[in-house]
Amino acid sequence: MFELRPLSKEAVGEALEKAERYRLLNEPSLAESICLDILNVEPEHQRALTTLLLSLTDQFPNRLSEAFREALETVPRLEGEYARVYYEGLIWERRAEALHNRNAPGAAHQAYDEFRRALELYRRAIDLRPEGNEEAILRWNTCVRILERDPQLHEGPGDTFQPLLE
Numbered sequence: 001m002f003e004l005r006p007l008s009k010e011a012v013g014e015a016l017e018k019a020e021r022y023r024l025l026n027e028p029s030l031a032e033s034i035c036l037d038i039l040n041v042e043p044e045h046q047r048a049l050t051t052l053l054l055s056l057t058d059q060f061p062n063r064l065s066e067a068f069r070e071a072l073e074t075v076p077r078l079e080g081e082y083a084r085v086y087y088e089g090l091i092w093e094r095r096a097e098a099l100h101n102r103n104a105p106g107a108a109h110q111a112y113d114e115f116r117r118a119l120e121l122y123r124r125a126i127d128l129r130p131e132g133n134e135e136a137i138l139r140w141n142t143c144v145r146i147l148e149r150d151p152q153l154h155e156g157p158g159d160t161f162q163p164l165l166e
Contacts, residue, residue, distance in 0.1 A: 007037040012045065019051050028058035049077050053087055060098035068095055082128040086136050089121030093143055100153065108152040115143050115153065 007015060019034035035052035038045055056071040071091045078084050096114035099107045122143070125136035147153050 004037075004040075007041050009041055012038050012042060012048075016045075016047055016051065019048070019055070023051065023055055023058060026058070028055040031055035032059070044077065044079075046079055046083075049074055050083075050087065053078075053091070057091055057094040060094055061101065064095065064098050082125055082130065082133075085121050085128060086125040086139075089118045089125060089136070089139060092121060093118035093139060096143075097146075100150075108150075109155070112147070112153045112155060115147055119143050 015034050015038055019031040019038070022028070022031040022034065032052060032055040035048045035055060038048040039052065042048065053071050053074045056067045056074070059067040068091065072088070075084050075088050075091070078087060092114050096111040096118060099114065100111035119140060122136045122140040126140065129136055
């Protein structure tokens with residue numbers, strides 16, 4: 001019934017600026033749409049891929065399962081092992097935050113497990129980081145502080161734990 005209209009290659013730079021602005025305005029679905037338009041024109045555009053990934057994680061509070069899956073599917077398209085490991089850690093960290101904020105039964109234990117997964121990825125990213133790049137250290141420290149401040153975030157009861165269904 002309706003067809004998407006292609007973006008011109010000349011419009012990519014300005015469109016990317018708009019996508020980043022929409023993220024800052026808390027309009028992640030608009031940012032996602034713009035990134036998809038950019039990626040239809042330039043499928044490996046790295047800033048568009050990272051902005052897409054971030055806009056998907058911004059949507060975790062409202063559409064966790066689908067946005068989480070789409071964000072993870074974006075990771076292999078990123079260039080360089082550091083970027084892939086770092087952004088996968090960011091996805092797990094933001095999923096943990098979204099789960100924890102739901103306050104559902106078992107969510108704190110699942111969030112704890114996912115924060116730990118993010119920490120493992122950040123540890124790997126720290127080892128892979130380019131000189132002078134401290135992003136993974138900053139994310140690591142944030143996760144550690146969240147875990148230290150919230151007594152609800154701790155290991156689950158072992159084999160009785162059932163993952164939170166969405």
